[in-house]
Amino acid sequence: MEDELLQILESNPDICPEDLSKILNKDKKEIENKLKELESKGIIKKKYIINWEKIGIDRVYALIKVKVSPERGRGYDKVAERIARFNEVRAVYLISGEYDLEIIVEGKSLKEIASFVSNKLATLDGVKSTVTHFILKKYKENGEIFFEEEKDYRLKISL
Amino acid sequence: MNKLLSKIEPSGIRRFFDIIERFGDVISLGVGEPDFQVDWNIREEAIYCIEKGATRYTSNQGLLELREEISRNIVKNQKIYYDPEREILVTCGVSQGLDLALRTILNPGDEVIIIEPCYVAYKPLTILSYGRPVVLKTSEENSFKIDLDELKRKISNKTKAIILNYPNNPTGMSFSKNELKEIADIANEFNLYIISDEIYDKLTYDRKHITIAKYIKEKVIYLNGFSKAYSMTGFRIGYICCDEELLRNMLKIHQYSMLCAPTISQYAAIEALRNEEKILRKILPEYKARRNYVYKRLNEMGLKAILPDGAFYIFPSIRSIGIESEKFSERLLFEKRVAVVPGNAFGEDYKYNIRISYANDMKKLKIAMDRIEEFVKEILKLKEEIK
Structure with missing residues (x-):
């Protein structure tokens, strides 16, 4: 049931346990317990994706590539984990290619991000160099499209 | 004119369909095509x-x-x-x-x-x-x-x-x-x-x-x-x-x-x-979930339906409600703003079935099922009172 449940949750994040019980033909209590279990195991996590731009609140995002020196025994983990702990850091990835880490940073202004990079990130032990790309516009994030949705062109009745 | 054409009845249901198109705010379960966009x-x-x-x-x-x-x-x-x-x-x-x-x-x-x-x-x-x-x-x-x-x-x-x-x-x-x-x-x-x-x-x-x-x-x-x-x-x-x-x-x-x-x-x-594989991976679990949901809801509200093997239709019986499907569909549309297809569109004997298409997202299906349930309850209550 787990696979099926997860698939349904992925495309219907706000579905209630009662409806899930109908779909999976299981007791509501059983579904609720399963959801709790999945949550506590960190398999599912609920989160809203907010398009702040739409209500006129500006947030600034930057995609930063970082070169770091790996550490004996722990590789890239130590420095990556240190970076990940900053609140303003939204995502951290170890990547292949010229750079080692790619991170996404959020801030209120260009200045805020610039200061984070120069004061915190670049000065970390193990960080050799950074290159910062400010994000100018978001078109799609986490599979969600941020521009105008397509309308339903179907006839109301067709046989 | 080709004489054969006189043997082909213009579907009486067409008239009903034309009415539906005039309603703006209707949830249509009458659609014979997928809601998923073309990849x-x-x-x-x-x-x-x-x-x-x-x-x-x-x-x-x-x-x-x-x-x-x-x-x-x-x-x-x-x-x-x-x-x-x-x-x-x-x-x-x-x-x-x-x-x-x-x-x-x-x-x-x-x-x-x-x-x-x-x-x-x-x-x-x-x-x-x-x-x-x-x-x-x-x-x-x-x-x-x-x-x-x-x-x-x-x-x-x-x-x-x-x-x-x-x-x-x-x-x-x-x-x-x-x-x-x-x-x-x-x-x-x-x-x-x-x-x-x-x-x-x-x-x-x-x-x-x-x-x-x-x-x-x-x-x-x-x-x-x-x-x-x-x-x-x-x-x-x-x-x-x-x-x-x-x-x-x-x-x-x-x-x-x-x-x-x-x-x-x-x-x-x-x-x-x-x-193909990529597309089916996305749509199949979703259709299956909807099928299970609609099947359960309909049976719970007393519209007996058989679990479909495939496609995106279910064909519940409305016999327990006691009105024929054309009337049922028309009233459901006017009173609850939900469109379904009367069963007799698919054969004259199926006056007590309706075709429901679940090519709609779960949210819409839920609202539609709630409305149909309300409708069914109201009719049954009225019938009870008349008795």
Whole structure:
């Protein structure tokens, strides 16, 4: 049931346990317990994706590539984990290619991000160099499209 | 005027449909096409075709590249082989495929067995091909299964073919391996063609779809297309697979009446087949969840329904409510703003069924089910009070 449940949750994040019980033909209590279990195991996590731009609140995002020196025994983990702990850091990835880490940073202004990079990130032990790309516009994030949705062109009745 | 046309009744239900289109805020469970958009890979390919000018006629039979893809797809899914050079013809959807099949095999007065409830085109297209539709009814009590003895009784020395459609529109029911074998045996015994409309084959939820061509390939005219699994309804693209000689004769009609299927759609269809797994991975779990949900809700509110094997329809009985489906549908529309299709659109006997399409997202389905439940409760309460 787990696979099926997860698939349904992925495309219907706000579905209630009662409806899930109908779909999976299981007791509501059983579904609720399963959801709790999945949550506590960190398999599912609920989160809203907010398009702040739409209500006129500006947030600034930057995609930063970082070169770091790996550490004996722990590789890239130590420095990556240190970076990940900053609140303003939204995502951290170890990547292949010229750079080692790619991170996404959020801030209120260009200045805020610039200061984070120069004061915190670049000065970390193990960080050799950074290159910062400010994000100018978001078109799609986490599979969600941020521009105008397509309308339903179907006839109301067709046989 | 062609006298045959007088035999084709303009569907009385049309009037009801016209009313629905006038309502803006209706939740429609009457839609016979997927709610999922056409995958962008496919649309992008169609755009690219137009950009580079691949917009000319193709061979009458359709692009060989597409026929090869179709052939590979059938081998992959059904383990049977159709020769792309001689046994596959690309059509403007299953609708045209069906028309071609009937026009090719029928002589005036030949009979075609049609199993009701069924899609609306089978009878009229048979009549337009100078054939005579012979209806075999299936009933809810028997889970819309075919009674094979009754099928045999319907066969006369004029019978030329049986039309099958599974998973079925409007019931969603399919055939088991054994049923298919038995039908194939009968076709063999009486030397009949089987026109098998398997347009919903990919949308089968609890088991693998099996084509009847597996059991009696030489007598089967296999029809399929891209409208349902890939949502490509407006592309108007499908295909026929059948015996070489039949296909050669079909081509005589096709080359003069259609010339070829739309070129852009043909290229888009190649892309669809190449992305099949990715697309199905996305839509199948979602359809299955919706099917289970709607099935449960309907039965809980007292509209008895049989669990469909596939497609995106369910055909519940409204007998317990005590009003006929046209009236039921009209009132549901006016009072609750939910549109469904009256069962008698699919055969005159199905006055106490409605067809519900779950090609809608879960949120809409939930609201629609709540509204239908309210409606049913109100009617039953009123009935109780009158008593």
